[in-house]
Amino acid sequence: MDSKFQPQLVEEKLYQEWEEKGLISVNKGKPFTILMPPPNANASLHAGHGMYSVEDIMIRYKRLRGYASLWIPGTDHAGFETQFVFEKHLAKQGKSRFDFNRQTLYENIHSFVKENSGLIYNQFKKLGFLADWNRSVFTLDEHVLKTVLETFTKMEKEGYVYKDEYIVNYCTHDGTSLSELETVHVERKDPLYYLKYGPFVLATVRPETKFGDTAVAVHPKDKRYKKWVGQEVEVEGLLGKFKIKVIADEMVDMKFGTGVVKITPAHDPNDFEAGKRHGLEVKKIINIDGRLNELAGPYAGLKVKQARVKVIEDLQKKGLIKKIDSNYIHSVTVCYKCGRDLEPTIIPNWFIKVKDLKKPVIEAVKKEKIKFFPKRFKKQILQWLEVMHDWPISRQIAWGIRIPVWYLINGNESKIWLSFIDHEGKFKMGTIQQYLDKGYNLDEIKKGLQQITVPIYKQEQVKYLISVDEPKDSQNWIQETDTFDTWFSSGQWPLVTLKKEEYKIRFPTDVMGTLSDILPFWVSRMIMFSLYAKKEIPFKNVYLWSKVVDSKGQKMSKSKGNVINPIDLVNKYGADAFRASLIFGTSPGGNVPLAEEKVIGMRNFTNKIWNIGRFIYMNKNPNDKTQMTNKIQSSNDKIIKQLRKEFEEERKKYIKSMDGYRFSQALGLVYEFIWHRFADYYIEQLKDEVINGNIEARKTLEEIYLGNLKMLHPFIPFVTEAVWKVFKGEEKSILNESL
RNA sequence: GGUCGCGUAGCUCAGUUGGCUAGAGCGUUUCAUUGACAUUGAAAAGGUCACAGGUUCAAGUCCUGUCGCGACCACCA
Numbered sequence: 089m090d091s092k093f094q095p096q097l098v099e100e101k102l103y104q105e106w107e108e109k110g111l112i113s114v115n116k117g118k119p120f121t122i123l124m125p126p127p128n129a130n131a132s133l134h135a136g137h138g139m140y141s142v143e144d145i146m147i148r149y150k151r152l153r154g155y156a157s158l159w160i161p162g163t164d165h166a167g168f169e170t171q172f173v174f175e176k177h178l179a180k181q182g183k184s185r186f187d188f189n190r191q192t193l194y195e196n197i198h199s200f201v202k203e204n205s206g207l208i209y210n211q212f213k214k215l216g217f218l219a220d221w222n223r224s225v226f227t228l229d230e231h232v233l234k235t236v237l238e239t240f241t242k243m244e245k246e247g248y249v250y251k252d253e254y255i256v257n258y259c260t261h262d263g264t265s266l267s268e269l270e271t272v273h274v275e276r277k278d279p280l281y282y283l284k285y286g287p288f289v290l291a292t293v294r295p296e297t298k299f300g301d302t303a304v305a306v307h308p309k310d311k312r313y314k315k316w317v318g319q320e321v322e323v324e325g326l327l328g329k330f331k332i333k334v335i336a337d338e339m340v341d342m343k344f345g346t347g348v349v350k351i352t353p354a355h356d357p358n359d360f361e362a363g364k365r366h367g368l369e370v371k372k373i374i375n376i377d378g379r380l381n382e383l384a385g386p387y388a389g390l391k392v393k394q395a396r397v398k399v400i401e402d403l404q405k406k407g408l409i410k411k412i413d414s415n416y417i418h419s420v421t422v423c424y425k426c427g428r429d430l431e432p433t434i435i436p437n438w439f440i441k442v443k444d445l446k447k448p449v450i451e452a453v454k455k456e457k458i459k460f461f462p463k464r465f466k467k468q469i470l471q472w473l474e475v476m477h478d479w480p481i482s483r484q485i486a487w488g489i490r491i492p493v494w495y496l497i498n499g500n501e502s503k504i505w506l507s508f509i510d511h512e513g514k515f516k517m518g519t520i521q522q523y524l525d526k527g528y529n530l531d532e533i534k535k536g537l538q539q540i541t542v543p544i545y546k547q548e549q550v551k552y553l554i555s556v557d558e559p560k561d562s563q564n565w566i567q568e569t570d571t572f573d574t575w576f577s578s579g580q581w582p583l584v585t586l587k588k589e590e591y592k593i594r595f596p597t598d599v600m601g602t603l604s605d606i607l608p609f610w611v612s613r614m615i616m617f618s619l620y621a622k623k624e625i626p627f628k629n630v631y632l633w634s635k636v637v638d639s640k641g642q643k644m645s646k647s648k649g650n651v652i653n654p655i656d657l658v659n660k661y662g663a664d665a666f667r668a669s670l671i672f673g674t675s676p677g678g679n680v681p682l683a684e685e686k687v688i689g690m691r692n693f694t695n696k697i698w699n700i701g702r703f704i705y706m707n708k709n710p711n712d713k714t715q716m717t718n719k720i721q722s723s724n725d726k727i728i729k730q731l732r733k734e735f736e737e738e739r740k741k742y743i744k745s746m747d748g749y750r751f752s753q754a755l756g757l758v759y760e761f762i763w764h765r766f767a768d769y770y771i772e773q774l775k776d777e778v779i780n781g782n783i784e785a786r787k788t789l790e791e792i793y794l795g796n797l798k799m800l801h802p803f804i805p806f807v808t809e810a811v812w813k814v815f816k817g818e819e820k821s822i823l824n825e826s827l
Numbered sequence: 828g829g830u831c832g833c834g835u836a837g838c839u840c841a842g843u844u845g846g847c848u849a850g851a852g853c854g855u856u857u858c859a860u861u862g863a864c865a866u867u868g869a870a871a872a873g874g875u876c877a878c879a880g881g882u883u884c885a886a887g888u889c890c891u892g893u894c895g896c897g898a899c900c901a902c903c904a
Contacts, residue, residue, distance in 0.1 A: 418903055707863090750843065756842095
């Protein structure tokens, strides 16, 4: 044995051996199953993935405890996320999604993902993860598509799906609507304009939306304006005079501004609700490209921000601005991905009715059929479930699972809006009718199709059918271009990862480990889908691990320049040291700082483990001069007894901690024992005996040392395996042992 | 505004149902060693466990309040 443990020399070899000898999975024993949270298929390893170690710890621990551990990996197509990354690449080439038809865009993203996928698995192997790589599932695999589409059609049949023109947060830059969970609120200072509005003065930060106003609202108890309520008032505006209704609604805060609010149902969520209450017209004046439309007269074509400037300029010229409060601070809803202002707008969207679906989820959580670690997340998910409302699942993104809805073209040519790239490569946008009139044929339109929009018409809806397969008379139909929100498919992860026969024995699975950030997006949806489709919870325990931050507790980000590449640390100090540094002295559900100093500390620990082994091993074959003996001094006899006793206590505590998911505690326990009790005290006490050839002393040390190796193996698999082989022979593996 | 959490050594953090003479990693100081390991060992300095009350034989741990910090949710015309 070398005087130092050199992970660089052994780790890769050991992992290869585990793979070659079929030690990755076991069949014997009671089932223990973990489904790996699928990383984005095009992702490469970042520090946060290091926390997957927690699952490897569980897998290895349970295995040593005699379970048939199974860890199924996979990757996620991650719709919006991936398309976002891809579009950034496009932007570098001076291109955008508008330059491609849908099919081409999809294929390009597909090959982009393919190029980059698989990388992360090699990096996971470097970390020692014992997942069953052959069973990897990709969220666009055929069987996944089948399940996801089946779930959708089943839900539709049972009345859980509806289409609605609802106000959604739309990112005009990324070209998709987002769920409320995907929005971020930021505080910002914006000018608050006081506009003259007929007999009123009202305050607004969005004067450019005034073309979409369909009412003015005051508080029902506001005496100042009582006489106007229910009347129509005449207002002088930029497009001339118009009449507008005055309504009374509790939503108005009498104390804010002048107590008068303009109502723009198409472009403000509150106004949209107010509009519903009062039966107001919804007048959409901003298109999804973020520009004002023809209803804004001369302002048509301007982007929202440009329009605002121009509108204010013109209002000022007309003397319609009373004052401007330039110190107004309010919160603005922005895109979680690109940070730009989101445009609340009306888009036809597919929704999942959640009210009945979430009931059994709440019940299961309340009854602790699913347990959360740490416990406090039980409350958090319950709180979130209570406020959860209908889930908009449409994303105007090419990269994803296309919603299996087909619209009837015949008779609806002027009701179906779309954009496409024509045979000259030009971008076109309008209704089907418009382009048929211009001499395009349907095939060309379909071939270059980018996106279709089918609004909801009061008089006569466009007929659609829900079908996974293309309708027989396909020329009469056109498929919805919206794709499912990624969480709609990843939410069904537990339904697509196991083999049919495994659902009997491995379902519900044992543990779902993930970051608390996606508790509402993912964990709650998985529970919901599973209870819906299988009438069974998908997993018994949820373990929320920590977010990996830098050594000062700061979130890692490229802009801050504090991103740590875990592979560098692994190459330098070994996977064991890296893994242990994320576990040792930490607690779940919060932040865990990743500091090189700590990795070094843990590297020292792995080296200590190695050298303890080295000492014991060296004395296995003492030189000729020593006489082997079984006799032991009585004082040392006591020490050995004490050692055994202490070890037994350690072991008990360890098992208790591990079974209670207190991994940090378990590792801390063994660390303390093996280093500061076993090595510093017991070995020192028995050293002379051992060197002088006392068999019992040496044997005791070896036995207890090996026992500790097994306890440490889940945390630091490589060094423990390496030493195990030294003691037991190259062909042996600690993975076959039991704890 | 609502909910949850946190405030423990210079830094980053552990501390399960109350029993601590309060710990770890890194850092600091002193000493030791060609002997399993300097990626080491022995020792030391450093804390009124945010503050104020309360419950208890006993409180870092439970309760109430105050201050500070963070996360999430809701809302802001």
